[in-house]
């Protein structure tokens with residue numbers, strides 16, 4: 104999969120990383136020289152600074168050249184992630200950030216309403232010195248993965264090893280060590296969906312964080328900020344109350360990727376998931392269009408519709424999709440002047456099977472405004488959760504995910520939905536979770552079987568280790584660990600990456616072979632003999648040894664699999 108213009112696809116990026124990995128002989132690759140050229144001497148700072156300064160680490164203050172999927176490389180070991188992959192967002196003339204993470208834009212909007220625009224600024228870390236001064240009282244930081252213990256980071260830093268630090272962690276540390284922050288007397292508060300990582304490990308003191316604010320900001324933050332500004336000392340961790348939909352303000356300034364929430368929360372209730380704990384509601388079309396216009400007027404070029412499941416937008420009872428509302432939303436988006444690219448954040452798979460005509464209704468715009476081309480053909484992508492091929496495990500942890508179908512039909516739902524999406528040139532990025540609590544050999548085999556059924560489909564797999572997030576039902580459970588994976592689970596990991604290479608980067612097969620062969624001994628030493636078969640598989644040697652084709656024979660018009668459509672009658676509706 105390739106992104107148009109300058110940004111490479113994630114498949115290409117990962118193989119490019121592997122290429123550099125060989126060239127450097129396992130040595131540190133980062134050669135970038137920093138941001139010295141940015142910023143002038145601080146105007147606001149010379150007048151005492153801005154009262155509330157908001158920021159995020161450099162890796163969260165980038166649009167990865169308009170490639171949100173590439174941003175997941177933030178979870179890779181720092182030494183593999185070149186800084187040029189995440190150029191800083193552009194700045195306005197005064198040094199404020201032109202684009203910022205959407206959650207931070209919400210926080211900014213709340214604080215501007217409360218304290219006035221002159222007292223609040225959002226900036227990239229390289230411009231902090233322009234705003235932090237003796238008058239600065241609060242530095243607010245948003246983060247998705249400050250300590251690199253999110254699921255992507257845990258999985259890929261533990262597999263790839265190297266120095267074991269994800270780029271997200273390294274950048275967060277850099278931010279916290281910024282001389283403007285370290286030298287300031289301001290209180291440092293950290294929020295955002297990764298903030299729990301700091302309080303879980305009680306790292307406030309080590310990082311110089313005054314207080315970690317957990318949850319959504321809308322209801323509680325203004326009062327908390329007022330208290331801090333009056334001089335009270337906040338607790339080290341503060342849970343914030345759940346806001347009602349009408350407390351959520353419009354963003355006032357453009358968000359990275361032109362993000363616009365169309366919904367908040369999900370409600371399908373998967374036990375490992377944090378967004379599901381948010382109250383599920385859809386925003387009014389007028390609210391959505393206004394935010395999209397703020398973004399496009401501000402120059403974002405792209406709109407990401409943020410949702411945990413686009414098919415839940417104004418959904419009906421029992422998770423049934425509302426076709427009119429969804430297609431109407433896309434029609435409205437299509438009319439936004441100046442929007443070059445459109446991307447949907449997440450979708451679930453069951454509604455695709457339940458009413459394929461919705462996909463038919465939205466695919467033309469998604470494909471037409473996609474940033475992706477696949478072998479010279481425009482295609483769209485969306486993140487979906489497959490997670491497991493085991494109906495038993497799905498029933499235990501994700502019984503809402505496949506509604507309105509019962510868990511027993513999950514593998515069929517997955518296969519059929521991917522086929523429908525592929526038929527409409529939508530090639531999803533799909534997550535799988537290894538090591539969910541209670542996972543048995545049979546569950547693992549069921550996932551292997553599902554992957555076999557999907558062989559030849561066009562999707563990009565992201566296999567992940569189960570991570571027990573603080574804000575989820577499974578917060579008491581132990582994280583899934585690489586050392587606990589057995590050979591079959593390693594087999595799943597390697598099959599997924601082999602599939603990704605075969606489908607998206609077959610032309611890189613030789614570099615991958617070289618990279619795997621050279622790094623093989625390192626991985627063997629690190630993880631033991633159970634990685635031998637996975638290395639052979641990813642390298643393509645297994646195919647050569649047993650005489651299979653090294654790449655799926657996927658031709659220019661693409662390889663939609665010849666899978667017999669599943670009888671509609673099989674999809675009996677569940678009464679749950």
Ligand code: B12
Pocket residue numbers: 162163171172174175176177178179203204205206207209210243244245246247248252253254255256257271292293294295296297298316318319320321324358359360362364368376377378409410411448572
């Ligand atoms: C869009 C998105 C992205 C985009 C970011 C776009 C952007 N920056 O605007 C991209 C694709 C880049 C991305 C990448 C990653 N993401 Co992401 N992403 C999301 C997603 C889907 C939506 C985020 C969003 O805008 N939500 C809506 C806003 C309004 O909510 P919010 O951001 O949480 O903000 C609210 C509160 O957190 C709080 N708040 C936010 N900032 C601050 C700051 C302060 C000071 C305070 C007080 C409060 C506060 O107030 C806000 C309003 O209520 C969420 C899932 C979700 N449903 O939230 C995952 C999510 C945030 N991502 C997640 C992760 C882990 C990542 C990665 C780190 C992957 C990884 N390596 O593991 C990478 C980061 C890579 C990098 N470059 O750093 C996880 C975080 C998990 C966790 N709890 O630790 C989430 C929750 C997904 C999940 N299912 O678990 N992501």
Ligand code: SF4
Pocket residue numbers: 369370371372373376377378379411412451488501504
């Ligand atoms: S379907 Fe996705 S967003 Fe919804 S609860 Fe499950 S994992 Fe979370």
